[in-house]
Amino acid sequence: MTLALSHFSAAVLFAVFASIVFGITQRSTSREQIRYGLYCFAMFVGGVFVAGWVMWFLRR
């Protein structure tokens, strides 16, 4: 069985799993963990969009 994800879906899945682990391990209380996990997810996905636009401008 082979899984062929698109670049974007691979990046979003990566962001989901990494954010969960970062949230749990880097903060102490449940509330802080959720907030930090969401923050990391937003940064990961935001970084994907920023990098995408930077590459689009570089290519032009």
Place this chain on the structure above:
Amino acid sequence: MANSSSGKKSSEAIDSKAAAPPLTTMAVLAPAVGWLIPGAGHLIQRRWLRGGLLLGSIATMFVLGLLMQGHVYQPNGGDILDMLGFVGDVGAGGLYILTQVMNWGQGAISHATADYGTKYLIVAGLLNFISAADAYHIAVGKKP
């Protein structure tokens, strides 16, 4: 002067000894088990939700990496990047041992996004190192 200096040093040594975390059985067991089975270091300390989420995240990431035909690095790679890849992969503990036993992750890469799979495998291992360290911090009481 010399006495006050040596007295200060000895009091600092006492402080650092007092600050050193206690070496309990759990402090050794939790990171070891957590490395072998992702999230298990939390589960044996009754952090059920955290352990389950860590297990789900790291194991799913590793399995997705394998399904994407990611490359699993071997311990005897001569190249420095291969060695670093191996360090990342071996962080997954039991999952890495399973791939070695079953000879997974050694096939020829046949599609462009397989490189993502390789990165998934490495990052799953690195995240498991963080998870094991977190289990240790819980065991020694540095974290609730």
